[in-house]
Amino acid sequence: MNSACIFKGLGFSPPAHSRNDWIGPPDKHSNLRRVIFYVPPKESPLERRLREARQEAQACDQRFWARHNCAFRQEKEEFIYSRLKAKGLEMRDETGQKATLNAEEMADFYKDFLSKNFRKHMQYNREKALFIIKLWKIHKKKVPKSLLHHGKNPTITTKIIKDLIHFCNGSVTEAGEYRNKCNFL
Structure with missing residues (x-):
């Protein structure tokens, strides 16, 4: 584009x-x-x-x-x-x-x-969370592992990503298959 x-x-x-x-x-x-x-x-x-x-x-x-x-x-x-x-x-x-x-x-x-419009908004929020995970997966290739984990305690970034993954995994069973091209309407 x-x-x-x-x-x-x-x-x-x-x-x-x-x-x-x-x-x-x-x-x-x-x-x-x-x-x-x-x-x-x-x-x-x-x-x-x-x-x-x-x-x-x-x-x-x-x-x-x-x-x-x-x-x-x-x-x-x-x-x-x-x-x-x-x-x-x-x-x-x-x-x-x-x-x-x-x-x-x-x-x-x-x-x-x-x-x-509750379901549309929830689907939109899930799509945004999945997008953040996608960006993180692309971006983490550039981030040193030392910034992602400090010993046994995960950093805030790792915790946020885990929470997002949990949120999105819960939504897949509820809302059906994840739609890749923003089909929330």
């Missing part, structure tokens, strides 16, 4: 001499900030795998949150419309202002939306 294509149409391009990743403005659909990943002139195969994994994760995150946010906005509008209609009100009041519901009424929508 050509990282420069990510910002096509946004009018954003980092300076040619830059040696860092660049964070762009929030995407209007996902609300996530896209990243232009720096590619070193002599990128090693390991560095390339790591960068490509990060790019793949970014693309998956963008797709998930764009779809999620679109569904959220649409369902919110439908909820507001149905509640206003039930009260005999229009979408706009007599001054032309958009009619709204109070916080208690909207709390019903938020609760229902979160409940309805």
Whole structure:
């Protein structure tokens, strides 16, 4: 994937001499900030795998949150419309202002939306945890073993990875086969 294509149409391009990743403005659909990943002139195969994994994760995150946010906005509008209609009100009041519901009424929508999308969110979290494990497996090849273990006591990094593996293994039986290409919708 050509990282420069990510910002096509946004009018954003980092300076040619830059040696860092660049964070762009929030995407209007996902609300996530896209990243232009720096590619070193002599990128090693390991560095390339790591960068490509990060790019793949970014693309998956963008797709998930764009779809999620679109569904959220649409369902919110439908909820507001149905509640206003039930009260005999229009979408706009007599001054032309958009009619709204109070916080208690909207709390019903938020609760229902979160409940309805619970499995999607859990699957997304599992996918993120699996991605972290994937990155760790790629990256640990570069990390000295002395940083991963100190005597008989595992470091925080090793404990976190073990916890993530446990979390993901539990999810496989619950959610079915792990889907490699971000199919959580």
